[in-house]
Amino acid sequence: METTKPWVKPALEFGPLIVFFAVFMLYRDDTVVMWGRDYGGFILATLAFIPALFLATAVQWRLTGKLSPMQVATLVLVTVFGGLSIWLNDPRFFKLKPTIIYVLFAAILGASLALRRNWLGAVLGEALPMDAHGWRKLTARMAVFFLVLALANEVIWRTMSDSTWVWFKTFGLPVLLFAFLLGNARLYRDHALPEAAAKDDDAPL
Template sequence: MENSKPWLKPALEFGPLILFFAVFMLYRTDTVLIAGRPYGGFILATLAFIPALMATTAIQWRMTGKLAPMQVATLVLVVVFGGLSVWLNDPRFFTLKPTIIYLMFAAILGTGLMLRRNWLGAVLSEALPMDAEGWRKLTLRMALFFVFLAMLNEVVWRNMSESSWVWFKTFGLPVLLFVFLLGNAGLYRAHALPPKDVADDDRAL
């Protein structure tokens, strides 16, 4: 299914985020009454984002038969913190969610480094075959990058407007991730496994 429809995977991954942005921009200056309670555009966008992410995650699971641990963790935190924002009508819980996610990812990667376990490679080795030293370097860089993103999210949501945070969340974070991945192209090349070694390396993970 994925091969016949190459647009489907990015649509599932970015669809809920684009929906969040669209709903927020549509209602950002309005207040809507739901069950007698007034909700602003941010809460309405969050209310749309949660079921959309649940649906796209379920579709990805049905398509592939599996979900990455980061996908599961992200979904749980979105439901918990997004649900708190909607329930308490307070956007701060949802804006705090990326900080928690990035710190958690950084902690997981850091723990893997300390235990000398290649957890990142176990997830991504099929798409990016590298030797053990390459995965160690990438894991360290990615852990530090996630800490940076967590700190940056705190600066943005605590010091800027809701609109600024939504733009940052929708476009800024994906661009930063893309730049990070592109910036490590030299590492990928330097530590790439020869084709004949890929299968052996996968069995060793």
């Protein structure tokens, strides 16, 4: 991504979400007949989101030559649960997808702590060189954070309207993630290492 314009990466990351939000807002009060079935705005938005995510992922892979495990897992789960929502004409499957993703991420981070492996550093180490203790702290905090996000998603989709969940998904979750990363600024500073002295990303914690 170093040779691309600065706006390309955020556009690829948030573009599919904006597509989902725009289609939902456009059709949230309408019903569209396709393949002999009536589909509401939520399902139409899901139908637009899946190919948009595939396109953004393909472009990112073309530009960087690699995808992170989180990107691959997200793409697979979006396809499976989004596909189920479209096939069964039931938004609940797609709403459940973030919960599963966040629980999966929390479990992976928890396993890295149990096995004393720096898997989070393998993803973020180049951009954020820290010592082993710093990575261990951030891994534990992020595991708890993902569990909180999973719980929040469950509460919102089960107790609130489709519109509320879409706003939460599109804007609430990115804001919460940004706040979490910003809130750990002191941790990054206290445990920072010069890039040249950073340890191997897969070294034991």
